[in-house]
Amino acid sequence: MPQYDDAEPARRHRRRDSDGHRRHHHKRSSRDPSAKRTSTDRDAGRKLSPGALAQLDAYNALGYASEPARETQRKPRREKRRREDYRAVDTDYEAPRRERRRRDSHADSDRELEARRRERRRAAAQTENSDMEYEPQRERRHRKRGGIEDDRGIQTEGEIEKRREKKKKKQRVVSGAVAEEGRAIPVMRGGASSKHSSWDSVEHEKEMTKYKPANKKKKRWIIAGVALVVLIIIIVVAVVVSKKNSSDSSSKKSGLDGMSEDSIPVAARGTYLDPFTWYDTTDFNTTYTNETVGDLPVMGLFTDWDDSTQANDKVPALDKDWGAYTKTPARGVNLGGWLSIEPFITPSLFNYDSRLGIIDEWTLCTHLGPRTAASTLEKHYATFVTEQTFSEIQAAGLDHVRIPYSYWAVQTYDGDPYVFRTSWRYLLRAIxxxxxxxxxxNLDLHGLPGSQNGWNHSGRQGVVGWLNGTDGDLNAQRSLDIHDRLSKFFAQDRYKNIVAFYGLANEPQMVSLSADSVIAWTEKAFELVRGNGYNGNVVFGDGFMGLANWQGRMTGYSGLVLDVHQYVIFNNDQIVYTHQAKVNYACAGWTEQAQQSMDTSTGYGPTMFAEWSQADTDCAQYVTNVGWGNRWTGTYDSGNASTEALTPRCPAKDASCSCDGANADPSAYSDEYKKFLRMFAEAQMVSFEKGWGWWYWTWDTESAPLWSYKKGLAAGILPEKSYERDFNCDSDVPDFGSDGLDETY
Structure with a gap:
């Protein structure tokens, strides 16, 4: 152990004081008997002021430091101070706990506790009075504790006691003098600090337990009971949801019963070939295979099929020859907005802040990102069209269905945000x-690489990049490559009876493309498809050139059919037709066009009408593109002076033009309006059957009733059976003016 001379305590004291740490160490060291200081040896320690030296001399004259018993008295006192220092806490933390303790205790207990505290403070004060301090340190302690200042120097014990008693009367009971000094009341802390209390904490806890309010335990039971009830509710809800999800999962994942994920090769897990990742497996063959035809997967198909069914007794079964479409025209419907989504058919997929610019499938997939786009669109594929859809189509007396799909069902390219191949599986199941x-x-390739028309249903609204622009030739070749694979796949025996029409390109915008380039590409595509073994009818779009302009073009191709889409609402001059004029135009104008096109001396030849509707306005949300308004009320702002309509184009052509009637629920339609809508639909059916037949656009919509065959049936504005009609253009065109129908828009 190191040895110290008499001056060492003073040096230790000097180091501590110079660092500014813990003044009470300075006080203790200065009272060390082995280091008693006088005015004569002050140079051995810290230099003091003259007043402090006088106090020190007076202190030494009292003789306390030289008493042998002094050391034994101070030892316990230092231990006590260490314990009190250990118990010192942050009063900001302890005050709330003391306040709660005070509220929970009875008033009598508070008074008893305060009396005990006073007794302890009185005992401590008597001990402290035996240890005199020099004046500057005493003054600081008095100021801190609210003591009475005087300049009389050292006072007698009686005077000190009298002043302490006076101070006690001013102390607050709530917080206590000890708390105001920065110390904690021992019982207010639990844990280790209780062990270091300067009084019997165990006994105090027993006393405090006697005064705890009786309702505290009751409150705990209430809280526990409420928590238990909440827990039970959560468990019940979880079980119900789990059962529902399990039920949904079992219905959608029925094909996975008994299968193991280990049956899927590691390389295929998590890909579009992994049925465990599919949203819906109903009627899919989930037995894994990587077999392809034309480099396209057959995963999901069963090996057997049956073509003996017929749609109705007016048409032959699938395994029977249809015959000439000029004698038995097609009566069909589109599954629009399904595998090639369109904002006006499913506006819920496009209800975003307009500032985000989500206007088509490209921008939607970009916004959602790959994972969310994949899950969002597959859920749409699985729910928007189901087996029930085909059952209802058959029940409506229809015999054909046109299925639009896009090139990303087959292939995607660098930079494409589209969901790859998921729609392919649903296309095969739909067939x-x-x-x-x-x-x-009728297979309809609705969206081609680069976009063949720049409209939202091609996938990307804007510039036409197919056969046009920097990548025009590249996209032309990509489109041929896609048809190379598709035609090889659908040339299988499996499809020879059911895929009656094979579409090359939906609505190429030949008013902005080179007609010669489109025709040259169409001829290449036709030869490619025929060369791969597909022997059904091949379809190409009229390109909006006018049916008369196709006379003499692309002749000599057996089974090549011209496709025409007839609407009055997308033309500023036709949308203003009155109800009378619209029915007359459908009966006379479109009938004439059909007959003209079917005659090779005046038109192309085989002609079909694969899109039309009974909508007489363009009021449906997003039908003219997201955010573009409509012609009917004069809000159609296309950005093109030749197509925009900034003044009302309803027949009245004034402020009375409103979309309220057209967008209302069909149950709210007037009898006159319903009569017109049915006649308008049947007039078109009659006209288009002058060609190879028709496909209504579309089977169902979320909210646009005049575009939905299903909603039209429910409203009675379409015949219950497509072949049972009440109207004939040759004899039944009424005078709408006499019925006032021209006034009902």
Missing amino acids: EWARKYGLRV
Whole structure:
């Protein structure tokens, strides 16, 4: 152990004081008997002021430091101070706990506790009075504790005691003098600090327990009971949701019963070939295979099929020859907005802040990101069209279904945000459902690489990049490559009876493309498809050139059919037709066009009408593109002076033009309006059957009733059976003016 001379305590004291740490150490060291200081040896320690030296001399004259018993008295006192220092706490933390303790204790207990505290403070004060301090340190302690200042120097014990008693009367009971000094009341802390209390904490806790309010325990029971009830509710809800999800999962994942994920090769897990990742497996073959035809997967298909079904007794079964479409025209419907989504058919997919610019499938997928886009669109594929859809189509007396799909069902390219191949699986299943109900299929490639028309239903609204612009030739070749693979796949025996029409390109915008380039590409595509073994009818779009302009073009191609889409609402001059004029135009104008086009001396030849509707306004949300307004009320701002309509184009052409009637629920339609809508629909059916037949656009919509065959049936504005009609253009065109129908828009 190191040895110290007499001056060492003073040096230790000097180091501590110079660092500014813990003044009470300075006080203790200065009272060390082995280091008693006088005015004569002050140079051995810290230099003091003259007043402090006088106090020190007076202190030494009292003789306390030289008493032998002094050391034994101070030792316990230092231990006590260490314990009190250990118990010192942050009063900001302890005050709330003391306040709660005070509220929970009875007033009598508070008074008893305060009396005990006073007794302890009185005992401590008597001990402290035996340890005199020099004046500057005493003054600081008095100021801190609210003591009475005087300049009389050292006072007698009686005077000190009298002043302490006077101070006690001013102390607050709530917080206590000890708390105001920065110390904690020992019982207010638990844990280790209780062990270091300067009084019997255990006994105090027993006393405090006697005075705890009786309702505290009751409150705990209440809280526990409420928590238990909440827990039970949560468990019940979780079980119900789990059962529902399990039920949904079992119905959608029925094909996975008994299967193990280990049956899927590691390389295929998590890909579009992994049925455990599919949203819906109903009527899919989930037995894994990587077999392809034309480099396209057959995963999801069963090996057997049956073509013996017929849609109705007016048409032959699938395994029977249809015959000439000039004698038995097609009566069909589109599944628009399904595998190639359109904002006006499913506006819920496009209800975003307009500032985000989500206007088509490209921008939607970009906004959602790959994972969310994949889950969002597959849920749409699985729910928007189901087997029930095909059952209802058959029940409506229809015999054909046109299925639009886009190139990303087959292939995507660098930079494409589209969901790859998921729609392919649903396309194959749709064909099988059509087979089940005897419906022949018109395959319609609705979106081509680069966009063949720049409209939202091609996937990307804006610039036409197909056969046009920097990548025009590249996109032309990509489109041929896609048809190379598709035609090889659909040339299988499996599809020879059901895929009656094979579409090359939906609505190429030939008013902005080179007509010669489009025709040259169409001829290449036709030869490619025929060369790959597909022997059904091949379809190409009229490109909005006018049917008369196709006379003499692309002749000599057996089974090549011209496709025409007839609408009055997308033309500023036709949308203003009155109800009378619209029915007359459908009966006379479109009938004439059909007959003209079917005659090779005046038109192309084989002509079909694969899109039309009974909508007489363009009021449906997003039908003219997201955010572009409509012609009917004069809000159609296309940005093109040749197509925009900034003044009302309803027949009245004034402020009375409103979309309220057209967008209302069909149950609110007037009888006159319903009569017109049905005649308008049937007039078109009659006209288009002058060609190879028709496909209504579209089977169902979320909210646009005049575009939905299903909603039209429910409203009675379409015949219950497509082949049972009450109207004939040759004899039944009424005078709408006499019925006042021209006034009902």
